[in-house]
Amino acid sequence: MVSRIFDDIKEEITKVLKTEYKTDLELIWTFPRSSELGDISFPLFNLSKKLQKSPQEISNFILKNFSYLDIIEDISLQGGFLNVFLKKDKFTSKIIQNLLKQDQYGTSTLKSQERIIVEHTSANPTGPLHVGNVRSSIIGDVIGRLYRFLGAKINFRYYVNDLGRQIAPLVIGYQLVKDKIQPDAKIDLWVGKLYAVMNTILEINQIKDLLKSKGFNLNNKYSKYELKEEEIADYIQQIKNTDDLEEQKEKIIVQLQKLLRIQSSLLERIPDLYDILYTLTLENIEDLSSQTTLYVKKYQEGKDQEIIPQFRNLTKKVLSGHIETLQMLNIFLDDYDWESEYAWSGEVPLILDELSKKEYLKHDNKARLLICDKIANETSYKKKYNINYEIPDLIIVNSEGISLYPCRDIVYHLHKLDAFDATYCYNVISKQQQLAQQGVKLALYGLGKPEIADKIEHFDYEYVSLVGRKMAGREFEYVTPDELYELTQTEIYEILKNREYSQSQMDEIAQKVSSSSIKYHILKMDPQKAITFDVKKAVDPNENSGPFLQYSYARALNILLKAPEKGINVQEILDNIDKIEMKIEKEAEWNIVKLIEELPHMLIKSLKTLKPDSVANFSYSLASAFHKFYDACPVLVVKDEAVKQTRILIVYSIVKCLESLFEVMGIDVLEKM
RNA sequence: GGGCCAGUAGUUCAGUGGAUAGAAUGGCUGCCUGCGGAGCAGUUGGUCGCAGGUUCAAAUCCUGCCUGGUCCGCCA
Known part of the structure; x- marks a missing residue:
């Protein structure tokens, strides 16, 4: 300690x-x-x-x-x-001596007994990562890095949702076009377009089926896969005139209007792709809705040797795009867990049986619900997590008898810790999934495995909205990190153009600065707060930003590099630290010393409170204090020998501190920028 | 109706029991023949959503309310 x-x-x-x-x-x-x-x-x-x-x-x-x-x-x-x-001089001496003892200042063995799994990102492989998804990646990555910095062993995992109903129409669409057109963008982005179109066609198909089943007259002039404005007007009139449906009425009307809006938006933005997908679907797929269901069922059974590779190959392609984006952000994963594997393992029926035997399942026709509240009452769950309200049931098998996401998740979590022999596991997943995540834990309690459940924590974070609305993959509406990356790079090149850097130097700087810019912008905010993403701000390298920190580092390092020119031997000062009389003269120096002292404690507190944003905000304080020091306290040209040596040591300490902070945040160090 | 989260300067956010609530950004004003101006200094700007309560002390803890987000039976 x-x-x-x-x-x-x-x-x-x-x-x-x-x-x-x-x-x-x-x-x-x-x-x-x-x-x-x-x-x-x-x-x-x-x-x-x-x-x-x-x-x-x-x-x-x-x-x-x-x-x-x-x-x-x-x-x-x-x-x-x-x-x-x-006593400022004595205190400074003590703190800096302590700093010099460590290779990486602030590291410790506090968590050396821990083996931690951090699951993050786990985005649907139906399109590119957007800034909402990478909030999970960035938070998860820093939590893991913090643990690692404090001595723990870390395992980063990505859960690949390759089995959902959302993928099936995409797979069908891809099969139709793969030999006819080539991707015109990064693979995951291109698939995102495909997905938006296929999903829209599917939803139009479904709502028309619904209307038909309710006995409405559909105009045969229009295809089952498209909606026309004049057509909708007719349906809405019919719906309004009917006596059935009551509460559903409003919903159906809203849905019709929404689909029309999405359809025309997509037609406007990606007309060629929409056109070819629509035409091919109409020509080749009798009924997209039932085809989708069939595909999901077959993939879930895991026996159809034709369909399995279709799902797998496409998912892998998208995943490779995700990995590329994450690498750009300095985020690296250790393992990938495939949802489908947990469906194929044959354990789902077994756990359903066991839960059923214990009477923790409610049947509603073929659908099954986990009676969460009953489990919570009959076990120690409510006491342990201090819950005193009724927990709602969770649907885990639908009325077609198809097991849903939570089933695989339960199996996944039964084995998740084993994969790394982990002592604890964080799932960095959006707040919207709170109830489902709780359901998984409750299922483990119900299965008599509370010791596993208690080692799993849902680290939730709030959503990222975009200029007043949410990111919507289904509508091909989002800001991707890749896009921000392009924008920041342009900005950076603009700043760099008047400097004497070679092209390769400029590329490296632009790349590292862009990455830190995006990452820091998200990291500095409390995960519990919903963010309204402002592209302009995220790209701005001034203000409280990643580049500001990198600049501070380069500026500090530069002093040390220039020292020999002024006849100062930095290494000699470091070697003789215990003989040097420190001399603190100015407020700006003292403020930095106090921050240096705080750093290790800040890291521990940040982990304890699980607030990775505090690392970012501390880093900013330190960088800011350094710039004030830089302005007020000349280092290399000051006459008083003791003051000079003290300042050299302070600059050296700042470099070490920033290196540690960069390591924890996964931000690249830049010696020149 | 219930659960969870948020509400602090024009804007974006720090600050979870301590003294006069802090940054950044925006507006205005200064500072490069010094170690990097992606910087620094100054100025402008706040009944900390509202009302009670606990405490020597509340933006922070408790209760109630208001506003916004999100989840609560077949998507993941």
Whole structure:
């Protein structure tokens, strides 16, 4: 465990108080509002009340009996706060000596007993990753990196949803066009277009079937796969005039209008692809809706040797696009788990049987529901997770007898920890899936495996919306990291064009800066907050951004690189650290020292509270403090030898701190930019 | 109706029991013959959603309410 000087001081004071007042006293320390008040501060109000003595009396007693630690300059009482001023020179020396002892400052063995699985991204392989998906990737990656930094073994996993109903129409569409047209974009982006079209055709098909089944007259002039404006007007009239349907009425009308809107939007944006897919579907597929169901069923059974490779190959293609995007963001995965494998393993019927035997399943025709509340009541679940409301049932098998996503997820989680012999597992999945994730845990409880369930945590994060609305893959509406990447690169080249860099240097800089820019923009925000994504802001390399940090690093490193020119041997200073008398002159220097001290503790707190954004915000504080220092404190040209050496050491420390922070955030170090 | 989350400066966000609530951005004003101006300094801007309560002390904890997001029977 990392001990902290401030805690030592607190212990000393507590000890002193205990000799006089006997009882155990709860003492806390905080940072004062302003550094003029002191470096750390102990509020004495609660003691004052408990001991029935004024803060003045307590303070006097402490001052009289406290043997000053060698790093304390002065202690004074102001308005009930006992303010401690540190000996800046001594404190700095201590902190920097400590920093030099570590290869990577801030690392520890705190979590060395842990083996952690982090599952993240796990996007539907029906299109490219968008900034909503990569919020999961970025958060998950940093959580894992934090654990690794603090000593744990990490395993990053991606759950491939290759089995859903959403993929089937895509597979059907791809088979129709694959020999006729070539992708005109990055493969996952191109598939995203295909998916939007096929899904729209399917949904039109389905709603027309629904109308037909309700006894409406459909105009045969129009095909089952398209919607026309005049056609809809007729249907809406029919729906309004019918007495059936009541509550469904509104829904159907809204859905019709929505489909029409999507259809015309797609026709406008990708007319050629829409046209060819529509025509081929009409010519070759009798009934897309039932064909879809058939495909899903066959793939889920895992026996049809013609269909399996169709699903697999397409999914792999899209996945390769995802991996490419993630690599660009410095995010690397260790393993991929295929949903289909868990359907084929034959375990789904077994767990359904067991849950059924324990009467944890409710039957509704062929559909089956997990009675979550019953499990939660009959096990320790509600107590353990402090839940005092009724948990709704979860549908796990549909009325066609097809098992749904949660079934595979239950099987997956039964074995998930084994794959890495993990002590804990985080699933970084959007908040919308909260209930389903809870359902999986409850199923494990129901199966008598609470010890597994308790090691699995749903790390939820809020959605990313786009200029007031959500990303919608089904409508081919999203901002992709790839797109942002292009935009940032253009911006960066604009900034770099007047500098003397070679093309390859410029490429490297642009690539690393773009990546950090996108990543940091998402990382710096609290995962619990819904983001409205502003492309312009994300691409802006100024303000609180990844490039700002990279610039700070390059600027600091440059001082060290220039040192020999001024006859300064940095290595010699580092080697003789214990002989050097530190001299802190300015506020800007002192502020940095305090941040250096804080870094290891900040990392631990960030992991404890699971707030990766605090790493980003701390990094910004440090970089910002460095620029203030840079402006106020010349390093290489200062005359006083002690001041010069101290400043060299501060700059060196900043470089080390930023290297650590970059490692945790997965941001590239740039020596020149 | 119920669960979860959010509400802080014009805007984007920090700040989960401590002193006068902080940044960034926008507007205005300064600073390069010094180690990199992707920078720094200054100025402008806030009844911390509302109302009670707990506490020496509340943006922070509790209760109620308001607003927004999201989930709650066959998508994943």
